[in-house]
Every structure is written in structure tokens, then in C-alpha cells.
Amino acid sequence: MEPGRLTKKERHELILSEVRRSASIRISKLARRIGVAGETIRRDLIELGEAGLINRTYGGATISLMTSEPVIAERGLTMVEERARIGRGAAGLIENGRIVMIDGGSTTYEVARSFSQLRRDLTIITNSVGIASVAGANPSFRVILCPGTYDHREASVLGEDTVEFVRRYNADVAIIGASAVNAEGPSDMVSGAAAVKRAMMARALSTMLVVTNDKFGRNSLERVCALSEISDVVTDSEPQAELCAAIEGAGVDLHVFAGT
Structure with missing residues (x-):
């Protein structure tokens, strides 16, 4: 063109x-x-x-360096359909009976909601009160809620107690969100949240990053990890060419669940 x-x-x-x-x-x-x-x-x-x-x-x-983000209740009101598609898509990639760590976030919440509707016999380990609640609606699930210091902005617990608790467990997959994603990897504006993500990743056999397309090409306060430490990226539309190339080059599987 x-x-x-x-x-x-x-x-x-x-x-x-x-x-x-x-x-x-x-x-x-x-x-x-x-x-x-x-x-x-x-x-x-x-x-x-x-x-x-x-x-x-x-x-x-x-x-623009992304240094602030709306509280989770406000984020949940935006890109509703995109998050729902990501949630359904991510749920389809996880087999029944798996042990899953999920960190707090508006997109990860949609993943947990789809899990509750579509999966059976999952063990869910989370630091999010909302995720624990929606996952707990499925009677076949075992839900483990981490201890820690409650952060009202994220409706999650954070801090040293949370990280230490996560380190006690093993998981098949860690599902994390991010404030921003670029060629260097995902980043987050809340340092405590970034620490929990890294702790979950360290205890899981694989890591799935779930993000809406508005996070692409941006940068936030604290880098969580390199792209190469991610197994799968699940999103609602194709990233820009530069980021796509970085994801492919890092050996990450990209799953795009676009609208019709």
C-alpha cells in the first residue's frame, strides 16, 4: 500500500x-x-x-511511559467484549484437571470466569479476591487464595507474604496480565503485582500472558520478564508488526481471538 x-x-x-x-x-x-x-x-x-x-x-x-492505570473496577468497564474473547480463548487452551496460578487483573478475571463456565476439576491459586470468588462458583474447582496485604486498586493481595505463599506450590501454568507489553516483554505499574507475577512464573511449567490490544507497544514502570520467558500470548487482535516479530523471535505462541 x-x-x-x-x-x-x-x-x-x-x-x-x-x-x-x-x-x-x-x-x-x-x-x-x-x-x-x-x-x-x-x-x-x-x-x-x-x-x-x-x-x-x-x-x-x-x-509515553505508562505510569498510572485506572483501578480494576474502572478497567473492567472498558474493552468488555475483547476481554471476554480472551477469556474464552484462554480457557480453551487449558485442559481439565490442571493446577493454574492466576494473578489479579481485569483480563485475568475474565479468564477465571470462562474457566468457571467451561472447565472442570481445576485447582486455582490466586491473589485476587474477585478471581477466587468467580472460580469458586464452580463446585468442581479447588480454590486457594493467597494471604497478603490487600490493595484496593487491584482488589488483590500483594507483598512478601503473598510471594512466600506462592513459592510453596507447583503449577502447570501461570496466567498473568500486564499494564503494557513491548519487544522487551510485559511490564506493570505496580511493583508488588510484578513480584507476584514473577513468583507465579517461577513455580509454573509454563506462562500464559493475557492482554488486550491497547497494551501493545507501551511501557510501564517495572519490567516483569523477557518475552522469551512467556510460553503463550493470548489477545484479541494482531499486534503491530514490530511486536509480532519480537514475539515470534522469542519462540512464543501467539493466539489471537479476534471479533467477527
Whole structure:
């Protein structure tokens, strides 16, 4: 496709790719690179800035570091269908009778909800009160809720007690979410949550990362792990080409459950 004929979505992906590569970039350079008018780029930057993906500067843009995130109750109100697709898709990848560690999060909650509806005889180990509750609705499940310090933002327990408790168990798979995902791997804005994710990963034979497409190409406060430490990524739409290549290069299986 010719640069000037790119769709808005394709322009946005190209802009984000250019900004990530250069850390900051001028409107005039983006306009020349993409082959559109400067005013078009300016409107694109406004939209990307409002979405929190970049920081707009005078005459250009810099990459946005994701340092804050809505509380879990608010996150659960967005991308509802996308999270539901991820939940159903992830549940289809897990066999009955498995031991599953699941960390707290709005997307991991949807996975647990689908588990409760579609799977049998799972052992669920979680630090999330909501996940424990929805998983516990399935009478064939054994649900183990971690101790720790309650974080109302995440509706989960965190801290040293949580990490130590997780280390007592073995699991077939750890299912984790993330605040952001880029070629370096997933990252999270809450350090305590990142520590729990790593503890779960260390005790599991495999790790499944479940994320909605709005987390792609972004960065948050604390890196959780490298992409190569993930076994599967489950999402609702194809990542940008750069991230796709990184996922493939890391030997990760990508599962995309797109809408119809």
C-alpha cells in the first residue's frame, strides 16, 4: 500500500513505531516519512496523545511511559467484549484437571470466569479476591487464595507474604496480565503485582500472558520478564508488526481471538 493511502490505524501504528525508534520525533519528519500533510499528522498525534500512547510536544511527540492505570473496577468497564474473547480463548487452551496460578487483573478475571463456565476439576491459586470468588462458583474447582496485604486498586493481595505463599506450590501454568507489553516483554505499574507475577512464573511449567490490544507497544514502570520467558500470548487482535516479530523471535505462541 502506498504511504499516502494508509488507513488511520496504519498511520497510527507507523507513528508509534517511529516515535519508539527515535524516542522523540518532529511532525515535519513524520509527514515526510508517511507521505501525508502535517495537519493530518497533527490530528493523529492529538488522538494518540488523548489515548495516552504518546506525549505531545511543541512540533512533535515523545513516547509515553505508562505510569498510572485506572483501578480494576474502572478497567473492567472498558474493552468488555475483547476481554471476554480472551477469556474464552484462554480457557480453551487449558485442559481439565490442571493446577493454574492466576494473578489479579481485569483480563485475568475474565479468564477465571470462562474457566468457571467451561472447565472442570481445576485447582486455582490466586491473589485476587474477585478471581477466587468467580472460580469458586464452580463446585468442581479447588480454590486457594493467597494471604497478603490487600490493595484496593487491584482488589488483590500483594507483598512478601503473598510471594512466600506462592513459592510453596507447583503449577502447570501461570496466567498473568500486564499494564503494557513491548519487544522487551510485559511490564506493570505496580511493583508488588510484578513480584507476584514473577513468583507465579517461577513455580509454573509454563506462562500464559493475557492482554488486550491497547497494551501493545507501551511501557510501564517495572519490567516483569523477557518475552522469551512467556510460553503463550493470548489477545484479541494482531499486534503491530514490530511486536509480532519480537514475539515470534522469542519462540512464543501467539493466539489471537479476534471479533467477527
